[in-house]
Amino acid sequence: MTWIAYALCTAAALAVADICIKLASGKLSNSLGLLLYGSCTFLAGVIWVLLDKRHKVDLYAQPEGILAAVGVGVAFSAVTIGLYVSFGAGAPISLVSPIVRLGGLLVASIAGILFLHEPLTIRYVIGTVLAFGGVALIITR
Numbered sequence: 001m002t003w004i005a006y007a008l009c010t011a012a013a014l015a016v017a018d019i020c021i022k023l024a025s026g027k028l029s030n031s032l033g034l035l036l037y038g039s040c041t042f043l044a045g046v047i048w049v050l051l052d053k054r055h056k057v058d059l060y061a062q063p064e065g066i067l068a069a070v071g072v073g074v075a076f077s078a079v080t081i082g083l084y085v086s087f088g089a090g091a092p093i094s095l096v097s098p099i100v101r102l103g104g105l106l107v108a109s110i111a112g113i114l115f116l117h118e119p120l121t122i123r124y125v126i127g128t129v130l131a132f133g134g135v136a137l138i139i140t141r
Contacts, residue, residue, distance in 0.1 A: 018083065018097045025087035037080050041073075079104075095138060102135045 024033055052059060079100070086096045106128065112118040 021083045022087045022093045030084040033084050034080055098138045106131055
């Protein structure tokens with residue numbers, strides 16, 4: 001169950017990121033915001049690789065892994081741009097963040113079922129219907 005603690009901490013970090021983007025929006029250009037985000041991410045990556053090297057952790061890469069990792073970078077950059085643009089247009093964080101997060105959760109979850117052949121259960125179907133309902137309620141307030 002250790003992964004649940006990691007997931008909860010990650011959710012908290014994601015919420016802080018959304019709040020920080022909302023606070024920064026309109027106070028710097030979107031491109032500069034993305035550059036600063038990317039710089040922090042790059043620095044965190046360099047530090048982690050150096051720590052792994054120091055602890056003699058084997059660094060390896062398969063072509064599929066490299067492609068997927070680049071996809072992560074492109075996708076999170078697109079998320080960051082989308083949030084800056086949405087908040088810059090005056091969208092409230094109380095609407096944008098749940099729509100983005102729940103929408104992403106639904107797409108990732110459905111992709112897990114369809115492409116990664118994860119199990120489909122009745123509880124999953126009920127949860128997905130409830131999540132879709134939640135997004136609809138949030139959008140229509």
